[in-house]
Amino acid sequence: MLRERARRVGAAWEGSEAAASWRAGYHPVGGAVRLPRGGWRSRGDRRAYQQGAFALRGELPRTRATGVRVAWPGRAPVVRPLVGVQDSYARMAFGRGGGQPHLTVTGARLGMMTVATTRGPATVPAWLFALDGYDTPLRRAAVTSSPTPRSPIAPTRSVPGRRLDRLGGVSGDGRTVTVVAVRGVCDGGASVGVLEGRDAVVLSGSVVKGRGSGPCTKQAQLMPVRLRLKRPLGGRVLLDALSGAPIPYKEAPPG
Numbered sequence: 001m002l003r004e005r006a007r008r009v010g011a012a013w014e015g016s017e018a019a020a021s022w023r024a025g026y027h028p029v030g031g032a033v034r035l036p037r038g039g040w041r042s043r044g045d046r047r048a049y050q051q052g053a054f055a056l057r058g059e060l061p062r063t064r065a066t067g068v069r070v071a072w073p074g075r076a077p078v079v080r081p082l083v084g085v086q087d088s089y090a091r092m093a094f095g096r097g098g099g100q101p102h103l104t105v106t107g108a109r110l111g112m113m114t115v116a117t118t119r120g121p122a123t124v125p126a127w128l129f130a131l132d133g134y135d136t137p138l139r140r141a142a143v144t145s146s147p148t149p150r151s152p153i154a155p156t157r158s159v160p161g162r163r164l165d166r167l168g169g170v171s172g173d174g175r176t177v178t179v180v181a182v183r184g185v186c187d188g189g190a191s192v193g194v195l196e197g198r199d200a201v202v203l204s205g206s207v208v209k210g211r212g213s214g215p216c217t218k219q220a221q222l223m224p225v226r227l228r229l230k231r232p233l234g235g236r237v238l239l240d241a242l243s244g245a246p247i248p249y250k251e252a253p254p255g
Contacts, residue, residue: 005159006195006202006241012153013239019199022118022246023235025146026070026078029170029249030116032141033092034126036134044101052095053102057132060085060108068125068143075119083142085110088127092140104132113139116170118235153244162205164192164240167249168224174232179247180222181205190223193241196230203227204241 013019040046048054063086067079085108093105113126128137168178181190182205193204238247 001159002161002204002206002241003193003195005156005161006193006204009153009239009241009244010195010197010200010202012151012244013200013237014197015199016152018149018152019237021149022237023199024078025118025149026080026122026124026143027118027145027246027249028115028141029118029167029233031169031251032115033251034113034139036131036138037136041133042101045103048095048101048103049092052093054089054093054095055102055104056089056093057104057106060089060105061110063110070117070143071123072117072119072121078146080143080146082125083127083144085127085142088140088142089129092129092138106130106132108137110142111137111139113141115141116172118233118237148246148248151239151243151245155243155245159242160206161242162190162207163242164203164205164247165222167238167247169249170233174234175229177201177227177229177233177238179203179205179225179227179238181225182222190225192225192227194227194229195241197236200237200239201229201233202239202241203247 040049063082063084066082068082069077070080071077107130108127111126111128112123114121115124125142126139127142128139130137162182165180165182168180170177179192181192191206191208195202239245240247
């Protein structure tokens with residue numbers, strides 16, 4: 001049933017307006033955050049970043065809502081809304097920065113960075129946060145993703161399986177995809193089937209039954225699964241078989 005569902009989802013997306021819209025948009029598949037060159041200088045700074053413990057010394061520049069360009073070599077650019085510096089700072093400074101350890105931001109300016117996308121590496125505006133004690137800034141992409149196109153096929157609840165939580169990333173050659181699957185603590189693991197097409201790659205999530213016996217809790221775990229494609233993902237959309245929709249890319253928790 002799950003394999004047949006994947007075929008139906010793939011067929012619905014092939015040649016669709018949704019697939020064309022996806023190829024024309026800005027959809028990150030890799031790190032939109034770049035740490036200072038050389039990484040963190042101490043375990044305390046690493047822990048502070050993981051816990052969102054930042055302190056602001058001084059003021060951040062004033063920004064206004066505007067459209068900015070996302071550019072690819074040899075391709076038409078896309079204009080997307082700018083993420084304000086205050087919003088960008090708030091997304092990383094989600095903890096308390098008054099105690100120890102914490103990272104101190106001394107200023108920020110608008111610059112550029114490269115982000116992996118479904119259309120290849122893109123040059124995008126980024127906020128460059130200056131950190132006390134570091135010679136190079138912490139960069140955060142400052143542009144919002146394009147809207148996810150509406151799926152041409154409705155989700156299903158009648159097919160057994162597990163939805164895939166998120167896209168963890170795509171390798172530089174586009175052949176290896178990492179997705180995050182949900183499994184129970186007593187399951188034997190997560191299994192993901194792959195169905196490749198011209199415009200889409202459909203992934204079917206399921207669980208491997210555990211061999212243990214006795215009582216088991218209902219806790220769920222997130223499990224990264226790496227998949228090797230027959231050819232690079234390129235501009236093809238990565239779909240979840242059960243929802244029939246694109247699998248969203250989300251930054252991994254700070255590490």
